[in-house]
Amino acid sequence: MGKPSIFSKEYEKKMQRHKRNKVILIVACLMVAVLVVVYIRGAFRDVVKETSKVKNNIVSENKQTKNNTDSQKSSQPNTQTKSKDAASQNSYKIKLSSGKDVSLIYQVKGNDKVFKADSSGTYDVSPSGKNALLFDDKSQSILLVDANGNKQDITNPQYVSTTGTVIAKDFQLTNNPGYVWCSSPKFIDDNNIAYVSQLPWIGKTAKYVWIESLQNKNHVMVQNIEGEDIKFQGINEKGLTAIVDGKTVYLTASGSVTQ
Structure with missing residues (x-):
């Protein structure tokens, strides 16, 4: 846009129009510049948002994958x-x-x-x-439990002397709670057990070893063992180990005693 001649009749009018057009042009340029800046900033912000969103999605997916893996590990x-x-x-x-x-x-x-x-x-x-x-x-009860959990009391309920006198377990323990009717049951083999008792005597403190057959429930006293302190240990090739007043002997299911 050329500048009007000073000698022109419409100089003033043309100068005003020239200035107005110049202002309009400057304002238009500024608006375009502002719009360009706004657009660029908006696009940049959108890019940042999309980038952040993608990043968050990746982190979330990785976290979910880790959680699933941990869950699978814990569930296995x-x-x-x-x-x-x-x-x-x-x-x-x-x-x-x-x-x-x-x-x-x-x-x-x-x-x-x-x-x-x-x-x-x-x-x-x-x-x-x-x-x-x-x-x-x-x-003072001996309990036998089988592999299926079945329990039975295999204690000798009474003692019958050679003269026919019957001594009931409950009666004897009621009248003499400190009496050893039976104690320390141990397997000799799969079919026979041994236990300690003060039977057949009532007034003595000595203890004896009895053998019970699990098949017929017979109770037989071992003749060759007597002592104040009798303890059983493990089974070896000689039989059940018994410590009688500090002396070691070995007992078999037949009732034989060896050293």
Whole structure:
């Protein structure tokens, strides 16, 4: 746009129009510049938003993948731990007359249940592991538990002397609570157990060893063992180990005693 001649008749009018057009042009340029800036900033902000959104989605997906992996790991059973826990949880709880519960631990081997030996001596396990012996000291009762958890009291309920005199367990313990009717039951083999008793004497403090057959429930006193202190230990090739007043002897199911 050329500048009008100063000698023109419409100089003033043309100058005003020239100035107005110039202002309009400047304002238009400024508006275009502002619009360009606004557009660029908006586009940049959108890009930033989209970038942030994509980033967040990636983080979220990674986190979800990790959570799923952790969940799968936690849901998969640890075979070794499960096996160990299962072995420790297989047990039969037997309630004694004192109200105390005793757990008899067993393991499953194939289709068979086998009792585990008790290191604390709370109960005794037969050589085959098919049965366990538990002594209820309050009632002086010998309890036999089979591999299916069936319990039976195998205590001798009465003693019949050679003269025919009958001494009932309950009567004797009621009148003399300190009397040892039976104690410390132990397996000699799968079919016979040994226990300590003051029978057949009533007025003596000496103790004796009796053998009970689990098949016919017969009780037979071992003739060659007598002492004030009798303790049973483990079974070896000689038989059941017994410590009688500090002396070690070995007892077999037939009643024979060797040193």
